[in-house]
Amino acid sequence: MAHDHDDRHPHGDDHGHHQHGGGDDRHSHGGGHHRHGEGHGHHDTADVDWAEMGPQLEAQAELFAPLYERALAWLAQRQTEPGLIVDAGSGPGVIAGLFAETFPGARVLAVDSAGPLLERARARAGRLGVADRFATLHGELPGALADLDYPADLLWAGRSLHHLGDQRGALAVFAEHLAPGGTLALMEGGLPTRFLPRDIGVGRPGLQTRLDALEAEWFAQMRSSLPGSVAETEDWPALMTAAGLKPTGTRSFLLDLPAPATDRARDHVADTLSRLRDGFGDRLDADDRAALDRLLDPDDAASVHRRPDVFVLAAHTVHTATRTP
Ligand SMILES: C[S@@+](CC[C@H](N)C(=O)[O-])C[C@H]1O[C@@H](n2cnc3c(N)ncnc32)[C@H](O)[C@@H]1O
Numbered sequence: 001m002a003h004d005h006d007d008r009h010p011h012g013d014d015h016g017h018h019q020h021g022g023g024d025d026r027h028s029h030g031g032g033h034h035r036h037g038e039g040h041g042h043h044d045t046a047d048v049d050w051a052e053m054g055p056q057l058e059a060q061a062e063l064f065a066p067l068y069e070r071a072l073a074w075l076a077q078r079q080t081e082p083g084l085i086v087d088a089g090s091g092p093g094v095i096a097g098l099f100a101e102t103f104p105g106a107r108v109l110a111v112d113s114a115g116p117l118l119e120r121a122r123a124r125a126g127r128l129g130v131a132d133r134f135a136t137l138h139g140e141l142p143g144a145l146a147d148l149d150y151p152a153d154l155l156w157a158g159r160s161l162h163h164l165g166d167q168r169g170a171l172a173v174f175a176e177h178l179a180p181g182g183t184l185a186l187m188e189g190g191l192p193t194r195f196l197p198r199d200i201g202v203g204r205p206g207l208q209t210r211l212d213a214l215e216a217e218w219f220a221q222m223r224s225s226l227p228g229s230v231a232e233t234e235d236w237p238a239l240m241t242a243a244g245l246k247p248t249g250t251r252s253f254l255l256d257l258p259a260p261a262t263d264r265a266r267d268h269v270a271d272t273l274s275r276l277r278d279g280f281g282d283r284l285d286a287d288d289r290a291a292l293d294r295l296l297d298p299d300d301a302a303s304v305h306r307r308p309d310v311f312v313l314a315a316h317t318v319h320t321a322t323r324t325p
Contacts, residue, residue: 051116054092056271058120061094063268064314067255068095068158071187071318072102074251075154078320079183082106082153088141088174089160093121099156100130106153111137111144142173151179158187159316162219165228168239175243180325184245186236190252190316195269196295197309202302203291210288214280236319245321257312265312269304270296 050057061068072095082103087096090110100108108130110121118136125134137144141164155174164170174184192212199205223229232239237247257265277292284292298305 050091050112050114054114054117054120057117058092058094059264059271060268061091063257063264063312064255064316065094065098067253067314067316068098069102071251071253071316072098074253074318075156075183075185075320076102078248078322079154082182084109084148084150084152084179085154085156086111086145086148086152086177088145088155088157089163090118090121090136091160092117093124093136095156095158096121096134097124097128097130099154100125100128100134103154107133107135109135109137109148109152111139111141113138113140113144142170145173145177148177151177151182153179153182154185155182156185156187161186161188162223163226165226166230167232167234168230168242171239171243175240175245175323178245178323180323182323183248184240184243184321184323186240186319187316188236188319189234190314193272193312193314195272195304195310195312200291200295200302200307200309202294203287207288207291210284211276211280214283215276218279237321240319240321243321244323246324247319247321250317250319252315252317255312255314255316259309259311261310261312266304266310268312269310273304 083106085096085099085103085106085108087093087099087108087110090096090112091114093110096108096110099106108125110118112118112121115138118138121136122131122134125131137147139147141160155178157174161167161170171184178184192208192215194208196208198209200207224231237250240247261269273292274296277289277296281289281292294300294302295304297303301307304310
């Protein structure tokens with residue numbers, strides 16, 4: 001199990017795992033701190049305080065809801081009546097909430113190592129009116145799954161597996177916690193999201209492509225700095241096969257929010273670019289840095305807050321596999 005402690009980013013959580021909801025409140029094992037990062041170069045060291053990312057993760061998942069709804073509708077054709085759905089690395093629970101709505105007969109368990117994100121997930125479940133069949137489990141994946149009372153009929157890991165050092169090992173544990181006939185669904189990979197045309201009339205064309213390259217470097221650094229990091233060829237169906245599962249499909253889902261962008265989409269674009277500016281600004285050349293500064297300056301008509309050509313085009317890939325009965 002992955003443990004780590006980073007005094008710079010204390011999560012302020014305890015040293016045990018707790019399950020909330022559905023009448024359960026049990027302890028399990030493991031440490032309560034971690035230091036992995038998403039967030040596009042939030043820090044040079046690839047460290048991010050996940051709890052601090054709560055509002056941003058929630059806003060992003062809400063903006064991406066149409067993409068998730070299509071992915072979940074596709075899953076609903078494969079796993080028609082799951083009894084227990086586990087969202088491994090749920091974050092603030094936007095997708096877990098969509099699972100609860102898509103599968104009204106299912107119990108949903110959101111698992112994450114960031115306690116404050118699970119608090120958000122529980123609050124959301126309350127707002128959605130699904131709290132009676134929604135629970136959270138606080139702990140480090142994949143070990144936290146040892147606390148499941150029942151095997152999962154559907155185990156979803158959306159952009160979370162890549163934050164675990166040993167992805168192959170984690171997949172094997174995910175597979176062990178699937179019921180016979182159950183489905184594992186991994187959302188990993190896809191395409192870099194696009195917000196702007198290639199030539200934005202400010203600086204050199206191709207800014208987003210250059211930011212993508214920096215982000216890919218950050219990602220590699222993030223992965224290699226994870227506790228117990230193992231280099232792995234990211235052939236997800238092959239890795240699911242190695243975990244004893246039978247791959248059943250791969251499909252990519254689009255989020256296509258064309259220009260003119262809504263305020264919510266603009267906020268997402270500005271938030272993402274500002275994190276890229278914070279994380280990678282010093283590795284960009286002066287022209288690109290100046291272009292990014294203009295894009296982020298609300299007083300500038302060329303900024304993403306005001307320019308008419310801002311859009312959000314994203315493609316995320318889902319891979320499924322079943323545990324044969
Ligand atoms: C990129 S976010 C994805 C959140 C959500 N699945 C989504 O798609 O919006 C990754 C999530 O994985 C969680 N996470 C990262 N490492 C973890 C670990 N070792 N154990 C449990 N959760 C972890 C983080 O706290 C965060 O909520």
